[in-house]
Amino acid sequence: MSDAAEPSLEEIRALVGEFPAADAEAGEAAAERQAQLTKPAGSLGRLEELALWLARWQGRPDPSMERPRVAVFAGNHGIAARGVSAYPAEVTAQMVANFIDGGAAVNQLSAWVGADLRIYEMALDQPTADFTQGPAMADDDCARAMAYGMMSVEEGFDAMALGEMGIANTTSAAALCLALFGGEARDWVGRGTGVDEAGLARKVEVVEAGLAANPEARDEPFEALRRLGGYELAAITGAVMACRLARIPVVLDGFTCTAAAAVLHRLDRHALDHCLVAHRSVEPGHARLLAALGKTPLLDLDMRLGEASGAVLALGLLQAACACHNGMKTFAEAGVSGKD
Numbered sequence: 001m002s003d004a005a006e007p008s009l010e011e012i013r014a015l016v017g018e019f020p021a022a023d024a025e026a027g028e029a030a031a032e033r034q035a036q037l038t039k040p041a042g043s044l045g046r047l048e049e050l051a052l053w054l055a056r057w058q059g060r061p062d063p064s065m066e067r068p069r070v071a072v073f074a075g076n077h078g079i080a081a082r083g084v085s086a087y088p089a090e091v092t093a094q095m096v097a098n099f100i101d102g103g104a105a106v107n108q109l110s111a112w113v114g115a116d117l118r119i120y121e122m123a124l125d126q127p128t129a130d131f132t133q134g135p136a137m138a139d140d141d142c143a144r145a146m147a148y149g150m151m152s153v154e155e156g157f158d159a160m161a162l163g164e165m166g167i168a169n170t171t172s173a174a175a176l177c178l179a180l181f182g183g184e185a186r187d188w189v190g191r192g193t194g195v196d197e198a199g200l201a202r203k204v205e206v207v208e209a210g211l212a213a214n215p216e217a218r219d220e221p222f223e224a225l226r227r228l229g230g231y232e233l234a235a236i237t238g239a240v241m242a243c244r245l246a247r248i249p250v251v252l253d254g255f256t257c258t259a260a261a262a263v264l265h266r267l268d269r270h271a272l273d274h275c276l277v278a279h280r281s282v283e284p285g286h287a288r289l290l291a292a293l294g295k296t297p298l299l300d301l302d303m304r305l306g307e308a309s310g311a312v313l314a315l316g317l318l319q320a321a322c323a324c325h326n327g328m329k330t331f332a333e334a335g336v337s338g339k340d
């Protein structure tokens with residue numbers, strides 16, 4: 001029997017079967033209010049959808065975005081030694097120090113939306129194993145990383161923006177997507193932090209070698225995560241799960257973060273109904289991944305940073321959606337004539 005404090009991968013996987021549905025009643029009440037607000041029906045476009053989506057997952061007709069949370073998970077990757085990033089592996093820990101010091105993009109964006117930013121550093125001095133040689137993580141290490149991500153989710157906030165920091169993790173995300181959704185390595189690989197042509201070719205080779213060394217990754221989504229993912233990716237998968245269990249709406253960031261969440265979509269195609277994708281990353285695999293998930297991103301700003309930057313921007317849009325939904329007057333309240 002496993003230690004109660006340390007669930008096994010199987011025990012974590014079983015939680016997917018317990019995912020609650022959204023609160024349809026709260027959604028209907030919100031839709032009823034929205035139909036009465038002083039605007040032509042549908043004229044706020046996706047802001048209207050966002051307000052209803054928040055209402056359904058928060059289980060209240062008047063959705064709130066007063067207390068947004070941002071969680072950035074950081075981990076190191078064995079494959080960083082294979083020349084797949086434009087930057088050295090030590091940048092992961094250096095950027096974590098920068099996050100704590102308030103000097104990164106995600107700090108400025110979080111302050112701008114008034115979000116509570118939390119940084120979760122995951123054994124940065126112990127990178128995952130090089131997945132071209134075998135599994136990136138042992139079963140219990142992957143389970144522990146997922147549980148760590150789950151534990152980052154407490155009650156007391158309105159929505160969760162997720163992101164990552166980990167040099168070489170766009171290669172890990174590409175390998176994960178190849179295992180989950182098929183195709184060719186080159187379909188999922190991009191320039192990440194800005195590798196040149198030779199770097200791009202190395203990324204394709206590393207992804208192909210990763211799948212060759214881990215054929216079992218294609219058999220089961222959690223195996224794909226364990227064999228080709230990383231600690232910060234497993235933590236994101238866990239955080240997405242815990243948010244679903246608590247019915248907390250989630251905003252996913254770019255390619256890497258979406259890839260970590262996609263593991264759950266392969267287990268249950270409704271598993272990410274409580275998630276929206278903030279933006280379309282420049283990383284070319286992201287558009288393909290979004291198509292596979294059936295998700296339309298909110299923004300397309302040519303961003304390719306990671307560290308939850310796009311997700312935090314989208315929190316601002318959720319706040320705007322709530323402000324309109326809760327603050328606007330109805331036609332009756334404002335004395336505005338309705339449709340002829």
Ligand SMILES: Cc1cc2ncn([C@H]3O[C@H](COP(=O)(O)O)[C@@H](O)[C@H]3O)c2cc1C
Nearest residue numbers: 085087165166167168169170192193306307
């Ligand atoms: C200074 C700096 C800040 C970052 N913030 C996020 N990333 C992003 O880049 C990394 C992934 O790209 P690749 O796979 O090419 O290494 C991740 O750490 C990601 O979050 C950064 C990268 C750098 C260099």
Ligand SMILES: O=C(O)c1cccnc1
Nearest residue numbers: 254255256281304305306
């Ligand atoms: O889209 C992403 O997640 C991304 C792209 C480049 C570098 N880091 C992350």
